[in-house]
Amino acid sequence: MTIKADVVIDYSGMTCPAPLLGAKKILDDLKPGQTLCLISDCTGVHDDLLTWCTHSGNVLVSATPQGGGVAYLLRKAGKEDKKLTPHATLDMRGISCPGPILEAKKLLQGMKSGEILQLVTDCTAARDEIPLWGRETSIKLLDTREIATGTYEFYLQKS
Secondary structure, eight states, rough: OOOOEEEEEEOOOOOTTHHHHHHHHHHHHHHTTEEEEEEEOTTTTTHHHHHHHHHHHOOEEEEEEEEEEEEEEEEEEOOHHHOOOSSSEEEOOOOOOTHHHHHHHHHEEEEETTTTTEEEEETTTEEEHHHHHHHSEHHHEEEEEEEEEEEEEEEEOOO
């Protein structure tokens, strides 16, 4: 799987904190909204990135297994990251697919056009299924954020 990013850095074979420090240095030089793909095989990087993103405002978009490591897609914080205020939140942690999508569909049907639903799920298939569902319907996927290991927030807007 190829990850599209503005910058790609490979820190395979390097231990913490080198991958995090390398990512920080690159993201500091990017413009808001630009992306960085950090490739690392260090087992501590994932938790470090989640904590750092929480404090810095940057966004860990995804963590995709790749070869013997993981490709982390990070987005530099920008104005768009501050604007997403959901009108409703649906927490579906512990429910497997298609449950999160079915419940989100029901909730979105009762929402007004333009309103935003924040869907939180730890379903392993959701990362692939929700963007696909959005493309096949009138639901716009505004953003995806990994908020904990394997737990994602999806911001869905009713068209």
